[in-house]
Amino acid sequence: MIRKSFLRNTKLEQLTSNKWELPSIGTKNIGFGICPKSGLVMQSPSPTPNQIQTYYETAATYINPGRDGKPSLEKVKVLDRMINYTISSIGLIPKSIFQVGCSNGYTLNRFREAGATFTTGIDPSIASHDLAKRLYNIETIIGSFEDYNDKSNKYDLFILTHVLEHLFNPIDTLRKCNDMQNDDGWILIEVPLFERMDLFGPGIFTLEHLNYFSEKTLIETVTRSGYEVIFSTKYFFHHEYPVITIIARKDPNVNIIKSNDYNRSSVLAINYINQEKKSWEKIEQKIKERVDLSSSIYIYGAGIHTSQLLAYTDIKETFNIIGLLDSSSTKWGKNIGKYNCYNINEININENDIFLISSYASENEIFKFLVKNYNNKIVRLYGDKT
Numbered sequence: 390m391i392r393k394s395f396l397r398n399t400k401l402e403q404l405t406s407n408k409w410e411l412p413s414i415g416t417k418n419i420g421f422g423i424c425p426k427s428g429l430v431m432q433s434p435s436p437t438p439n440q441i442q443t444y445y446e447t448a449a450t451y452i453n454p455g456r457d458g459k460p461s462l463e464k465v466k467v468l469d470r471m472i473n474y475t476i477s478s479i480g481l482i483p484k485s486i487f488q489v490g491c492s493n494g495y496t497l498n499r500f501r502e503a504g505a506t507f508t509t510g511i512d513p514s515i516a517s518h519d520l521a522k523r524l525y526n527i528e529t530i531i532g533s534f535e536d537y538n539d540k541s542n543k544y545d546l547f548i549l550t551h552v553l554e555h556l557f558n559p560i561d562t563l564r565k566c567n568d569m570q571n572d573d574g575w576i577l578i579e580v581p582l583f584e585r586m587d588l589f590g591p592g593i594f595t596l597e598h599l600n601y602f603s604e605k606t607l608i609e610t611v612t613r614s615g616y617e618v619i620f621s622t623k624y625f626f627h628h629e630y631p632v633i634t635i636i637a638r639k640d641p642n643v644n645i646i647k648s649n650d651y652n653r654s655s656v657l658a659i660n661y662i663n664q665e666k667k668s669w670e671k672i673e674q675k676i677k678e679r680v681d682l683s684s685s686i687y688i689y690g691a692g693i694h695t696s697q698l699l700a701y702t703d704i705k706e707t708f709n710i711i712g713l714l715d716s717s718s719t720k721w722g723k724n725i726g727k728y729n730c731y732n733i734n735e736i737n738i739n740e741n742d743i744f745l746i747s748s749y750a751s752e753n754e755i756f757k758f759l760v761k762n763y764n765n766k767i768v769r770l771y772g773d774k775t
Contacts, residue, residue: 392433394424395558396609401433405662409696410726411596413448414440421594423658427609428650430583430601430658438557442533445513448720459524460495468499471577478620478636479575483545489534489562490552494521511537516719534562543571550579553610554598563614567639574639576616580607582623582631583654586661590629590749591668593661596693604633605648611635617643629750669701672770676704679768680743684709689755690747691715691723691730698747699726743768
């Protein structure tokens with residue numbers, strides 16, 4: 390589908406478009422463009438909302454090997470930071486909290502430990518719902534917030550961390566949060582920050598991220614939704630990319646702050662697209678240098694990074710790829726293109742098979758898991774070891 394800017398209802402200027410093979414969706418053209426009025430960078434063309442919903446429900450959950458869904462050290466630090474921001478901005482931890490995109494419940498658990506008395510949230514993933522109950526005894530709702538209609542409760546704080554970048558219309562979602570809040574309600578938002586290209590990891594333009602916010606376009610989004618920004622900070626050395634955190638107060642009379650970030654954002658986006666092209670060329674060359682043409686390969690990682698790897702390199706034409714592996718049960722039995730994803734414990738791995746790790750964020754954890762359990766050659770795309 391072709392999208393317009395949700396900030397200005399404006400046709401986007403197209404920047405790039407490629408054909409991707411996607412888990413639970415199939416083959417789609419995925420592209421990225423920019424709003425000529427606000428400078429908001431967005432994914433377009435995109436799969437339909439129903440296709441994205443199916444992807445989140447059936448294929449998106451990833452449980453890192455060796456952690457069984459428990460938080461990484463980085464995640465622990467992120468919640469330390471968010472709780473401190475909340476207390477310093479509001480003066481306390483609000484009592485009733487609803488999280489949109491609550492994942493496995495870890496964030497809600499931390500806010501409950503910090504003083505909240507009622508915490509709940511919604512997430513389309515059944516696996517995440519089960520983890521929240523098992524790990525933290527938190528009851529969450531399975532589904533889409535866009536389709537959620539329970540108006541019987543009013544909340545003091547809505548948490549939307551790494552959510553707005555995933556939504557087709559974030560303003561609609563924030564206005565719905567506004568309607569479900571007490572008059573003195575608050576929101577806590579964190580999204581990837583489209584700034585500092587030198588700090589972007591590979592694959593920032595991805596399926597899951599429909600919107601790429603600058604500070605200005607995020608503030609326009611928030612103020613158009615009926616909130617006054619009280620606190621805003623940029624954190625450049627996040628695990629994968631820079632982020633921006635905003636805490637805002639419900640205000641029916643807030644002044645809308647319009648952005649005009651086109652020049653800066655368009656230069657940044659074009660430079661990043663060119664940088665990505667060179668990055669995938671280097672990855673392709675690294676694989677060709679480290680893998681013999683006669684070898685059989687299992688790609689470990691059945692997520693969008695692998696969709697990008699297959700779209701931007703020619704390895705599927707060059708090598709004998711047997712299939713995909715992943716630690717997440719939600720991906721077993723699903724395909725990316727012609728490659729099926731397997732549970733590594735249920736197949737026979739030959740001693741000459743090669744593992745190619747297709748993940749940027751989880752490469753180290755996957756590598757440690759494979760080294761501990763297998764003697765096969767392992768190819769890393771980003772680390773120095775093979």
